[in-house]
Amino acid sequence: MSGRNSVHTPPTNPFGTPLRLSRAPTEDERHPYPLFPIANPGVSLPRQRKFKSARFTGGEYEKPWTQEHNPRRKWERVIFWGCILIGLAIGGSICYLSYASVSNHEYCLVLDDSFTTIDPSVWSYEIQRGGFGTGSFEWTTDDPQNAYVDGAGLHIVPTLTTTSTNITVDQLNDGYVLNLTTAGTCTSTDIGMCSIRSNTTTGAIINPVRSARLSTKGKKSIKYGKVEVTAKMPKGSWLWPAIWMMPEASVYGEWPRSGEIDIVESRGNYGDDYIDGRDSALSALHWGPVPEADAFYKTAGKHNVRRTDYSEKFHTYGLEWSEDYLFTYIDSRLLQIFFIKFTTHKTMWDRGGFGTSILNHSALFDPWSQTGRPNTPFDEAFYLILNVAVGGTNGFFKDGVGNKPWGDRSEAAPKAFWDSKAMWYPTWGKGDERGLSVKRVRMWRQGACGKR
Structure with a gap:
């Protein structure tokens, strides 16, 4: 407001008290804050002072750390790069020593079969109905329905007895005689x-399922x-596929005295329904002075896969075996x-601790130590077996697990x-999906060809 009759009001500080000045206030002092428009146009706010930087503007300033020599810096570099070189040298030495310790024997190929046919000079059918000591429920045959070859390789496929023979459901349960000896087929x-x-x-009852079992025994x-088998596992509850080896001669006595090598076994059950089903691959050595003292659990292992299983695609299952x-x-x-490293124990008898075991109130007999070799009984020739069993009463399928019906x-x-x-039958795959499919089998003998 202006005019002759206007009254001068002395400037005040932000707290409303008058400022005492020895001179007339400047315009900035009268309005220390900027004016902003507000809803009432007749009122204005004081204007803020302009910000002034406190940054140093006096020209170049000294940087003594660029001029002074620090003797520790040289040693820091030496220590840093020296440690890197030492680490590389140690890592390289470990890798080399690990590589050098891996055994790389010379081998001679003795079998390479991609199954354009089931070659009788290589494979034999093992035909019987008794479960081969495991109490399995299948009856093994040489029927082309149970073992055949196509463009994908060999297929070992279980079938229901009532659908693959003339045996009826009533005969399966009562009044029918199955005699493979009379038929001239039992092995x-x-x-x-x-x-x-x-x-x-x-x-x-007559065996409710038929399947097949092929071996290279005597051939x-x-x-x-080494052995490598490229195969795909079957789908179906209580199916028991196996790729394994048995001794050509029972030099140390009946099973398991002369040993057994399970390259891979599996269960056809879906993994979510049965722990260690077809998402699990198992391997083991069976050995013991008597069946009740089979020490396979000391020489066994498994490998499980996630979000898939061994029936989805082909894998190569291998064995490498030496004296050590x-x-x-x-x-x-x-x-x-x-x-398993055989040389960690003097003998397999010592590995099993059988000398301290009592069975049926009697001490066990040592069938191996007389050889003086730490790997006995796994020091004799073994042949290969491919088969699909069904069920069993030897404990491979544990009672009370996965709704086991027997x-x-x-x-x-x-x-x-x-x-x-x-x-269980609705869980079995269609066609050869319920069987073990084998694309290729290779066997090598340790040593150069021509040398025995």
């Missing part, structure tokens, strides 16, 4: 493995060497299922399995 010398009569009173075997060690692997020697101690276990067909 076992045990009559109990070759014949059976179905009977509803006793619960004995192709190795004592130390034995291991199994999947696809590469780097992915080992289990490894008990191992039941005399009528095969019938209990057959009676639950509505539970």
